[in-house]
């Protein structure tokens with residue numbers, strides 16, 4: 001019987017990137033101010049998924065200080081694409097704008113300050129990738145809009161799906177033939193919280 005390494009959390013914590021001063025500053029700030037950011041593992045995953053899929057039109061729901069936005073916008077820049085991110089808190093939207101400018105990504109990301117549901121209803125379809133990270137109780141309500149806005153074959157990434165509030169979303173996406181979903185329960189160093197679920201779903 002094969003066995004995994006002793007203390008897998010400690011083992012995998014060493015394999016996270018720590019080479020970006022701006023991201024490290026935002027990680028420290030998030031820890032101090034209790035801002036729930038995705039951390040370096042999910043950030044890197046978002047970059048890899050966006051870059052590998054060649055996503056040129058990305059939508060993010062829930063910006064906060066723009067930490068996850070920077071990973072997505074960096075992939076967008078390499079794919080010659082554009083990212084739109086929605087945030088209803090004006091103070092967060094202003095901080096995110098400053099952070100995107102500091103990252104040299106202001107021309108790649110458009111921050112829309114407003115309620116996600118009002119903004120989504122005004123948007124046209126054709127997104128290649130959507131990252132969902134707003135209040136978990138709102139995920140199931142946002143799901144039909146994500147389906148409408150993603151192109152067929154587009155990718156939905158939903159964070160924090162191990163939260164009890166995400167249960168209606170998990171049940172809805174697995175019972176809807178319009179999606180091909182997979183749920184991962186993972187250890188995610190630097191994520192809020194570090195043990196959580198992620199849902200990846202192809203829009204059929």
Ligand SMILES: C[S@@+](CC[C@H](N)C(=O)[O-])C[C@H]1O[C@@H](n2cnc3c(N)ncnc32)[C@H](O)[C@@H]1O
Nearest residue numbers: 037038062064067068087088115116133134135
């Ligand atoms: C978990 S934080 C986002 C963290 C960010 N994605 C990151 O990892 O760096 C969720 C954000 O969504 C915003 N939010 C929650 N519900 C929203 C809604 N209905 N419309 C717009 N923004 C919303 C909150 O103000 C908060 O900043």
